[in-house]
Amino acid sequence: MTPSPETLLDLHRRMLRIRLFEEEAGRLSEAGRIPGALHLYVGEEAVAAGVAAHLGQGDQVTSTHRGHGHLVAVGGDFRRMFAELFGRATGYCRGKGGSMHIADMDLGMLGANGIVGGGPPIAVGAAFSNKYRKTQNVTACFFGDGASNEGSFHEAANMAGLYRLPLIFVCENNGFGEFTRQDRHQAIRDIADRAAGYGFPGVVVDGMDVIAVYEAAGEAIARARRGEGPTLLECKTYRFYDHVGVRGMGVVYRSDDEVRAWRERDPITLLERRLAELGILDAPGAAAVRDQVHAEVREAVAFAEASPFPDPATLTEDVYAS
Amino acid sequence: MTTATAQRQLPVVMAINEAIRQLMQEDPNVFLAGEDVALYGSVFGFSRGLLDEFGPERVVDTPISEAALVGLGVGAAATGLRPIIDIMFMDFMGVAMDQLVNQAAKMRYMFGGKARLPLTIHTMAGAGLNLAAQHSQSLEAWFCHVPGLKVVMASGPYEAKGLLIAAVHDDSPVIVVNNKALLGLAGHVPEEMYEIPLGQAAVVRPGTNFTIIATGRMVQESLAAAEKLLEHGIDAEVIDPRSLVPLDTATLVESVRKTHRALVVHEAVRFAGFGAEIAAQLQEAAFDYLDAPIGRVGAPFSPVPFSPALEAHYVPNADRIAGEVLRLLGRSG
Ligand SMILES: Cc1ncc(C[n+]2csc(CCOP(=O)(O)OP(=O)(O)O)c2C)c(N)n1
Numbered sequence: 001m002t003p004s005p006e007t008l009l010d011l012h013r014r015m016l017r018i019r020l021f022e023e024e025a026g027r028l029s030e031a032g033r034i035p036g037a038l039h040l041y042v043g044e045e046a047v048a049a050g051v052a053a054h055l056g057q058g059d060q061v062t063s064t065h066r067g068h069g070h071l072v073a074v075g076g077d078f079r080r081m082f083a084e085l086f087g088r089a090t091g092y093c094r095g096k097g098g099s100m101h102i103a104d105m106d107l108g109m110l111g112a113n114g115i116v117g118g119g120p121p122i123a124v125g126a127a128f129s130n131k132y133r134k135t136q137n138v139t140a141c142f143f144g145d146g147a148s149n150e151g152s153f154h155e156a157a158n159m160a161g162l163y164r165l166p167l168i169f170v171c172e173n174n175g176f177g178e179f180t181r182q183d184r185h186q187a188i189r190d191i192a193d194r195a196a197g198y199g200f201p202g203v204v205v206d207g208m209d210v211i212a213v214y215e216a217a218g219e220a221i222a223r224a225r226r227g228e229g230p231t232l233l234e235c236k237t238y239r240f241y242d243h244v245g246v247r248g249m250g251v252v253y254r255s256d257d258e259v260r261a262w263r264e265r266d267p268i269t270l271l272e273r274r275l276a277e278l279g280i281l282d283a284p285g286a287a288a289v290r291d292q293v294h295a296e297v298r299e300a301v302a303f304a305e306a307s308p309f310p311d312p313a314t315l316t317e318d319v320y321a322s
Numbered sequence: 323m324t325t326a327t328a329q330r331q332l333p334v335v336m337a338i339n340e341a342i343r344q345l346m347q348e349d350p351n352v353f354l355a356g357e358d359v360a361l362y363g364s365v366f367g368f369s370r371g372l373l374d375e376f377g378p379e380r381v382v383d384t385p386i387s388e389a390a391l392v393g394l395g396v397g398a399a400a401t402g403l404r405p406i407i408d409i410m411f412m413d414f415m416g417v418a419m420d421q422l423v424n425q426a427a428k429m430r431y432m433f434g435g436k437a438r439l440p441l442t443i444h445t446m447a448g449a450g451l452n453l454a455a456q457h458s459q460s461l462e463a464w465f466c467h468v469p470g471l472k473v474v475m476a477s478g479p480y481e482a483k484g485l486l487i488a489a490v491h492d493d494s495p496v497i498v499v500n501n502k503a504l505l506g507l508a509g510h511v512p513e514e515m516y517e518i519p520l521g522q523a524a525v526v527r528p529g530t531n532f533t534i535i536a537t538g539r540m541v542q543e544s545l546a547a548a549e550k551l552l553e554h555g556i557d558a559e560v561i562d563p564r565s566l567v568p569l570d571t572a573t574l575v576e577s578v579r580k581t582h583r584a585l586v587v588h589e590a591v592r593f594a595g596f597g598a599e600i601a602a603q604l605q606e607a608a609f610d611y612l613d614a615p616i617g618r619v620g621a622p623f624s625p626v627p628f629s630p631a632l633e634a635h636y637v638p639n640a641d642r643i644a645g646e647v648l649r650l651l652g653r654s655g
Contacts, residue, residue, distance in 0.1 A: 035630050036452035087452070098454045098628030115414070116386050149385035150417070177386050179362040185385040187617030232575060300482030309631030316624045 005052065005216055005280045010273060011210045013289060014049035016266050018042075018069045020293045022079060022279070025068065025085055026100075026246040026303060034085050037097050041069030043240035046267035048073035050213025051140050051233075054203035054221045058137040060108035060126045062119035064099050064172075066239075067112025074107045083132055088307035095310040096318070117150025119143055120169070124156045127165035127230075136167045138224045139268045140217075146177020148191050154198075161198035162230035169195075170222045171234040172207065178243050179253040195232035207235030211274070239263040260271075264296050326507040332511040332585055334504050335595045336366040337479035338444075339587040341486040344515045346376050349404060352490060355382040355394060356408025356444075365410060366446060366505055388414050392421035392443065393438070396495075399441040400429065404490055405576060412447040412499065413459050416528065424645070426495040427470030447475075448501035448539055448589060449637050455625035459588035465497050466567050472520055474565040477541035481507040481564055484518030492520060501539040501589070521568035525577065529559035532647055535600055536587040537563060540619075544587055546640035551647055558647065566596055574600065575607045583650060585617040592620025617650045619643055 003011065022042045029038040050052065050191045052073035057062065063070040077092075080216075084091025085101050092102055103111035113119050125143030130137040132261035138158070147153055148171060160167045175182050179314060187196070195202030204217040212282075213235055240263060241247070275281040325558045327406045336476045353376075354369060360383040363370035373381040384391050388409060395407035406443040409415055415422065426438050430437045449458035465473045473492055476482040482500055489496035497569070518524075526541060527551070529546055536544035540563045563569060584604055586597035602614040627633055646653065 036454065036628060037457075087631060090460075093628070094633060095629030096627045097450065100454050100456070101628070114454065115417070117417070118456075146386045149387045151387065151389050151415070177357075179358050180383050180385075184383060232412070248382075303399070310627075310629050312632060312635045314633055315627060315632050316622050319624045 002210060007214070007280070008206070008211070008271070008275060008278070009282055011053055011214060011320045012050050012268070012271055012281065012286070014052060014073050014295050015045040015210060015271065016289055018045045018072045019047060019268060020290070020297050021072050021081065022068060024297045025082070026241065028301070029087070030246050035087055036100070037244045038085070038099050039066040039115070040239065040241045040246065041066050041246055043262065043266070044172055044174060044207065044211050044237045046071060046210035046319065047144070047207050047235045047237055050210045051057060051168070052218040053214055054218050055108070055138070056139060058108065058135055060110055060123070060137070060139040060140065062110050062123040062126070062141045064110045064142055064144060064147065065112060065114055065116065067102055068099065071102055071104060071107070071109050071112070072231045076104055076107065077107065078296055079303040082300045083307050084302045086307070087309065088304055089310040090304070090307040094314065100164055100304055117143070117152040120153045121155035122176070123167055124159050124165060127160065127167035128163065130166050131163070136225055138168065138221050140168050140170055142170045142172060144177060145171060145175065145182050145191055146185060147175040148194065149177070149186060155193065157198040158232040161200045162250035164227065166224040166227070167230040168217065168224055169230060169232040172233065172237055173234055174237050176239070176243070176253070181253065188251060192232055192234040200230045202232040202234065204234045207237030208267045208270060210267055210271050248258065267317065330506045330513060332479050333474070333506050333508045334479045334500065335366060335368050335506065337511045338486060338500065339370065339372070339485040340511070342369065342372060343375065343390040345406070345487060345490045346372070346380060349394045351402065351451065352406065353380040353382065354408065355385055355620070357386055357391070357410055359383060361409050361548045364408065366502065367655070382618065388417035389421055392418040392426065392448045394420055394445065395441045396426045396429065396439065397408035399439045399481045400437050406438045406442045406444055406490060407649050409443060411457050412445045412461050413456050415445065415461060422465070422471070423468050427468045430494070432471060436494050439591045440490070441492045441497065442486070442489045442512070443497045445497065446502040447499050448503050449502040449626045449633060452628060452630055452633060454628040458626035460588065462499055462566060463590060463596045464592065466596055470495065471567065472565065473499070473567045474520060475538040477538055477564070478504065479511045480508055481518060481562070482552050483511050484516050485564060486525040487515055488520050489550055491517060496520070499538065500619055504539050504542070507542070518530060518564055520565045522565070523561055523563045523570035523571050523573040524560050524572065525559060527558070527560040529557040529581070531576075531583070532558040532579055533572055533581045533584040534558050534643065534647065535563065535584060536560060536636065537566065537588055537596065538614050540587040540589055540638060543638060544643055546646065547643035548642060550644040554648065556647065556651070571603050571607065574604060578604050578608045579611045582613040582619045585647055585650060587617060587619045587638060589637060590616055590620055590634055591623055593623045595620045614650050617646050619646050625649040
């Protein structure tokens with residue numbers, strides 16, 4: 001499933017949209033203009049973009065606490081996203097959810113999640129629903145290496161395998177669960193190995209190479225749509241900033257050198273190099289896309305900042321459906 | 323006590339740190355396990371330095387696996403150790419509920435008294451930091467309803483240290499709740515080890531015409547409310563139960579018999595909150611002394627909202643507490 005030039009440009013754009021959204025959110029958070037905790041996705045863009053490029057109307061994703069990237073990848077609206085980060089009434093969740101719960105049910109994005117391991121069981125439910133309703137739709141379940149240690153992941157994987165659900169488990173293995181390096185939180189190296197225990201394939205892919213992710217995800221999703229059940233796709237990636245917020249370079253748990261080495265494999269730079277080689281997009285072309293997305297970001301931030309805060313009367317609204 | 327200036331001041335986060343250090347120095351069977359408590363020193367910073375002092379066998383970073391983490395504590399406690407298990411945010415207790423409620427709480431009873439479970443679960447509760455609905459809850463009432471668990475809530479650094487030490491010394495499972503918005507709050511903390519006996523309330527501000535019973539962070543808000551009430555000529559007594567299970571009903575009743583009026587304040591959702599239990603007990607034990615119904619202040623019946631514009635209306639504060647006292651007295655603010 002080699003991507004066409006149009007697809008490559010689409011992947012590039014999706015990654016840039018995530019990157020520029022996130023970097024702006026990071027700046028705003030550092031400046032104290034965004035309340036609460038912000039978990040940035042910068043560095044991991046190839047994963048969300050490579051998977052989301054195969055998703056369309058009626059498909060779903062379940063997300064993590066690091067959820068902006070997933071929402072942007074499936075087409076999230078910057079204005080409503082920034083408004084939510086700012087806690088405004090015009091935000092995706094009317095100011096109730098913030099960064100950690102950002103969601104767009106219309107896009108099938110079933111929510112960023114503050115509970116590590118909260119997503120996989122929900123993905124099973126969505127995939128069950130797709131199968132039940134005979135929709136041909138699939139669910140992509142994003143989760144981290146850390147989350148793969150929660151019982152909820154294992155229970156969900158077992159059910160997904162048992163019922164051969166149209167689901168792909170996408171492990172974003174960025175090497176850390178919070179501040180704990182992978183080799184200090186699990187005895188295995190490849191989380192993809194875990195799939196064997198539940199009767200479906202596990203695939204390891206370079207999570208900095210969006211084309212590799214795109215191809216592997218394409219196969220797994222096609223398999224799911226054919227009714228052949230789940231796949232666990234493990235993408236080896238890295239987060240460039242801190243677990244929460246920006247600060248970034250080597251805090252106690254990792255070195256600046258390590259961060260620098262991974263940044264040399266920046267997924268966007270890698271793709272841009274490839275696009276140039278293929279003669280699809282040159283440097284000025286890439287800069288033009290960047291400018292466009294930048295303008296979109298600026299406009300969205302202005303919209304969000306001009307938006308009103310929610311009326312206190314809405315505090316107890318939406319606890320129930322009626 | 324010596325003069326205030328001579329007293330050593332510590333913030334809550336350091337009081338917790340000191341309590342764990344002294345407990346581990348005292349008893350080789352005490353260990354600390356939790357997510358990012360060792361190398362990183364906990365996301366809240368309360369375990370900084372402990373790994374260096376006690377090594378990785380006694381200060382243990384665990385995978386993100388709360389059910390297994392609490393189970394680790396249950397099994398270790400049942401076999402002779404004294405675990406301190408940290409559940410980073412109280413909200414994550416949801417993931418470990420079976421181990422807490424069906425295992426830890428019931429083992430001794432079901433086994434005819436043949437098990438001893440000196441297990442301490444330490445956690446952070448509370449809203450006010452814009453962390454939204456899954457990182458801000460105060461869920462103490464869940465655990466108070468389960469026979470077999472003890473539940474304590476610290477309102478400041480002195481309490482944080484003394485309650486944690488008492489919890490670890492206790493032979494039953496104890497849930498120790500600290501409030502994340504109080505971590506930087508400093509106050510006097512004695513250097514030596516001391517226990518705040520479980521089941522002993524503190525009268526933190528003596529008063530004559532009104533009793534405010536408050537838990538956790540609401541003790542600080544209630545003290546501020548008491549200052550405001552002085553301007554209205556009301557001298558409120560503020561009581562911190564400190565331990566909810568076991569509950570020192572006697573101290574609460576004694577105060578109400580003196581003041582004839584009471585308000586119960588907690589940060590948790592008011593409906594079916596622990597305040598209902600206190601109000602009912604006071605009513606049973608001191609009905610003849612009451613001049614007004616017992617009031618309750620708590621959070622509205624909704625999850626904790628993210629937006630500062632909403633959260634500010636969610637967490638009870640001194641103004642709301644004072645206003646409710648005035649209302650109960652039939653006065654306008
Ligand atoms: C049930 C639960 N336990 C702990 C946490 C605290 N926590 C938030 S993110 C995180 C690390 C998650 O690691 P991973 O799944 O690898 O995702 P990453 O942050 O690396 O993207 C932890 C422990 C939580 N939010 N929920």
